[in-house]
Amino acid sequence: MSPSSVARNRTPSPPVARLRALRSVELRTPSFTEAADFYQEVWGLETVESERGTAAWLRGTGAEHHALQLTRADRVGLGRISFAVGTPAEVDEAARRLLARGITPVAGPGPLDQVGGGYGLRFTDPEHRLIELSAEVHAVAPRGTDGAVPVGVTHAVLNTADIDASVAFYVDVLGLRVSDWSEHQMAFLRCNADHHCIAFNQAEWASLNHVAYEMSSVDHFMRGLGRLRHHGIVPQWGPGRHGPGNNTFSYFTDPSGLVCEYTSEVAQIVEDAWIARVWRRVPELSDLWGTAGPPSKEIRCHMAGAPDPGPLSRHEKAEVQA
Numbered sequence: 001m002s003p004s005s006v007a008r009n010r011t012p013s014p015p016v017a018r019l020r021a022l023r024s025v026e027l028r029t030p031s032f033t034e035a036a037d038f039y040q041e042v043w044g045l046e047t048v049e050s051e052r053g054t055a056a057w058l059r060g061t062g063a064e065h066h067a068l069q070l071t072r073a074d075r076v077g078l079g080r081i082s083f084a085v086g087t088p089a090e091v092d093e094a095a096r097r098l099l100a101r102g103i104t105p106v107a108g109p110g111p112l113d114q115v116g117g118g119y120g121l122r123f124t125d126p127e128h129r130l131i132e133l134s135a136e137v138h139a140v141a142p143r144g145t146d147g148a149v150p151v152g153v154t155h156a157v158l159n160t161a162d163i164d165a166s167v168a169f170y171v172d173v174l175g176l177r178v179s180d181w182s183e184h185q186m187a188f189l190r191c192n193a194d195h196h197c198i199a200f201n202q203a204e205w206a207s208l209n210h211v212a213y214e215m216s217s218v219d220h221f222m223r224g225l226g227r228l229r230h231h232g233i234v235p236q237w238g239p240g241r242h243g244p245g246n247n248t249f250s251y252f253t254d255p256s257g258l259v260c261e262y263t264s265e266v267a268q269i270v271e272d273a274w275i276a277r278v279w280r281r282v283p284e285l286s287d288l289w290g291t292a293g294p295p296s297k298e299i300r301c302h303m304a305g306a307p308d309p310g311p312l313s314r315h316e317k318a319e320v321q322a
Contacts (some may be wrong), residue, residue, distance in 0.1 A: 012172075016174065025067070025070060045150060112321050116205065119135050158206070166200045259303050
């Protein structure tokens with residue numbers, strides 16, 4: 001049997017873990033104080049803990065210890081993306097499966113020395129994003145849901161220089177499933193019933209496109225926009241309703257220039273019945289309501305961001321040491 005025949009007949013390696021949900025996102029920013037004030041006083045998150053003007057952990061109304069970590073840094077960028085898994089044993093098994101694929105964790109598996117605790121590991125993807133898998137993160141007391149504030153983080157859109165390679169990695173290694181494509185420009189990936197927790201956007205470089213926060217209903221979504229307007233902040237794109245995912249959207253920029261989104265009513269996937277489709281990139285499918293108009297040049301620029309070498313790059317390490 002030839003080597004190529006062996007490769008074709010080899011049983012594919014299983015994903016390293018079963019991801020339950022997108023747990024949290026870390027953002028790095030030189031505008032730390034302004035960003036922390038914005039996400040608490042304006043955006044509607046609640047500070048769980050803070051650390052001497054260098055880091056803050058903020059929660060929504062959901063059960064996660066925090067949805068957002070803000071970290072002071074010399075440049076704007078994405079810190080880490082944290083996914084929930086079921087048990088510490090699953091974290092240990094994920095470490096073994098990563099090593100079998102030639103991927104060495106940069107931390108763990110083991111207890112996480114961080115606010116919120118937990119047991120987990122961290123590794124980098126091919127474009128140097130830092131991924132965390134964690135279990136047994138500290139619980140938080142219930143928070144009222146009447147206010148027009150986010151439940152938590154629901155998805156992150158990532159710019160990538162190679163959309164096919166990025167999708168393949170997150171499907172093969174992390175076990176995400178492709179829900180839909182927007183032509184060959186965007187891919188929407190899920191880990192649970194929500195239509196997407198990660199989406200990739202083909203771009204010139206790797207960077208963060210935006211982070212989306214779930215509002216528990218369209219009413220909460222619209223009242224949240226009203227609260228922002230009270231603070232003198234209006235959407236830079238939206239409100240509207242996307243075709244892929246069927247979710248409402250309204251996009252803003254935070255004091256760091258990073259894009260944040262209020263969204264609600266994301267499509268729910270019935271796993272055995274869903275068939276992924278390729279959406280055309282036309283205005284009537286980008287916004288089913290027809291209320292948002294095209295995204296402005298300004299918001300497109302913010303979504304593109306700047307090339308992000310990742311939080312573990314030599315440049316970032318040098319900045320931390322300095």
